[in-house]
Amino acid sequence: MNLVLCLLSTRQFLNADRIRGIVPGYxxxxxxxxxxxxxxxxxxxxxxxxxxxxxxxxxGFDGTEGYRIARRDYELGExxxxxxxxxxxxxxxxxxxxxxxxxxxxxAVVKLRAAGIDVDQGxxxxxxxxxxxxxxxxxxxxxxxQAGRVVTxxxxxxxxxxxxxxxxxxxxxxxxxxxxxxxxxxxxxxxxRCFRLSRIVGTVTPSxxxxxxxxxxxxxxxxxxxxxxxxxxxxxxALLWIAKDRADGLRxxxxxxxxxxxxxxxxxxxxxxxxxxxxxxxxxxxxxxxxLVVEPESLRESVREVLLGAMGEGER
Numbered sequence: 001m002n003l004v005l006c007l008l009s010t011r012q013f014l015n016a017d018r019i020r021g022i023v024p025g026y027x028x029x030x031x032x033x034x035x036x037x038x039x040x041x042x043x044x045x046x047x048x049x050x051x052x053x054x055x056x057x058x059x060g061f062d063g064t065e066g067y068r069i070a071r072r073d074y075e076l077g078e079x080x081x082x083x084x085x086x087x088x089x090x091x092x093x094x095x096x097x098x099x100x101x102x103x104x105x106x107x108a109v110v111k112l113r114a115a116g117i118d119v120d121q122g123x124x125x126x127x128x129x130x131x132x133x134x135x136x137x138x139x140x141x142x143x144x145x146q147a148g149r150v151v152t153x154x155x156x157x158x159x160x161x162x163x164x165x166x167x168x169x170x171x172x173x174x175x176x177x178x179x180x181x182x183x184x185x186x187x188x189x190x191x192x193r194c195f196r197l198s199r200i201v202g203t204v205t206p207s208x209x210x211x212x213x214x215x216x217x218x219x220x221x222x223x224x225x226x227x228x229x230x231x232x233x234x235x236x237x238a239l240l241w242i243a244k245d246r247a248d249g250l251r252x253x254x255x256x257x258x259x260x261x262x263x264x265x266x267x268x269x270x271x272x273x274x275x276x277x278x279x280x281x282x283x284x285x286x287x288x289x290x291x292l293v294v295e296p297e298s299l300r301e302s303v304r305e306v307l308l309g310a311m312g313e314g315e316r
Contacts, residue, residue, distance in 0.1 A: 003042050004051065004069065013056050013066025043067075135180050135197035136309070138173065140204040145170045147206070148213040150187075154201040163201040168193070171215040176225040183221045184213075194225045238274055239294040243267045246290040250283075262292060269294065281306050 002023045007014065020026040020035050029035035046053055055065050137153065144151045151170050154163035169185040179196055186193040239257075242250060244266045254272030261267070274280040281302040284291050293300035 004046065007053070007067055007069040008071060010068060012058050013054075013062075013068050015062075015064045015066045019067065135200075137197050137200045137204045138180060140206065141170060141173050141182050141197070144204070144206045145172055148211045149206040150208045150213060151182075151184075151204050151206050153204040155195050156199045156201055158199075166193075166195065168195070169213040171213075171219060172221045173197070174221045174225055176222065181225045183224050192224060194228050236296055238272050238280075238296060238299050240270050240272060240284070241267045241292040241294055242270055243290045247287050250287065250291060274299075 002025060003019070006019065006023050014022070016036070016039060019039070020029070026035055026038060029038055043053060052069060054068050054070055056068075057065055141151060149170075150167065152165065152167050155166050156163040167187045168182065169187065170182055171184045173180060173182050175181075179198065182195045182197060184193065185191070240250065240254070241260055241262055250272065251268075251270065254270035256268050257271050258269040259267070260269055281299065284293065284299075284303050285306040293303050
């Protein structure tokens with residue numbers, strides 16, 4: 001970053017010796033060879049990042065070549081989004097529920113607005129995004145995938161309540177039918193496996209050096225999950241109480257069968273058919289006190305567990 005700032009702040013070509021004296025960190029190199037190795041490494045990294053590094057001389061009297069970054073090549077070009085594209089960006093920022101990425105989403109919207117792009121939430125009034133409850137292990141697993149590190153965790157199988165210790169080389173985290181899965185190489189079983197994040201018990205521990213794990217070429221993570229993940233059990237129709245004039249997203253999927261007052265609040269009873277109870281629990285929990293599950297009992301308990309889990313995460 002210091003090198004980028006230095007080369008962006010000048011219109012002249014700066015030779016290596018001058019860069020060594022200006023850029024913090026280079027002066028600490030014990031020898032000239034050590035500095036040149038650092039400098040070559042940083043130049044290669046800038047090129048890999050797509051930052052245009054120019055070389056040239058300021059005049060015919062210069063004995064060595066210098067370096068600079070032209071602002072016209074470095075700065076972001078003109079942004080031209082259609083109204084529906086701008087709405088999609090705004091909705092993505094509102095729907096993204098992971099704390100690790102929420103700040104990045106907000107910064108993206110700020111930059112678009114600064115560039116004159118209208119990404120006001122009112123551009124898509126017919127859409128009602130809600131906060132979704134993410135899996136607690138998602139952020140750690142995603143970071144391990146990006147860093148190429150091995151992960152260790154306890155995972156509970158569908159056929160047994162007792163969790164088993166797994167040591168996995170993670171290739172990616174994908175969503176399938178409303179559920180999140182980790183796909184990777186299980187070292188103990190020496191085979192490709194996928195693990196449902198909701199069945200991970202306790203904490204996930206990354207280990208080993210960064211870059212030790214690489215995803216094999218040609219691997220389709222979603223195809224692996226689709227081929228190995230167990231099908232969701234059939235779910236009976238659910239009866240929900242929804243506060244008056246609230247939760248339009250849920251109302252569009254059901255039919256009103258009555259009215260009821262709960263805790264002094266007027267509401268409607270809706271019957272809704274769901275296909276995948278795992279994702280439905282998160283969906284309903286996202287509406288907070290505006291929606292209550294009347295039946296079935298299994299769905300009511302599932303939503304209750306999600307809400308209790310969210311409270312626990314908030315306390316930590």
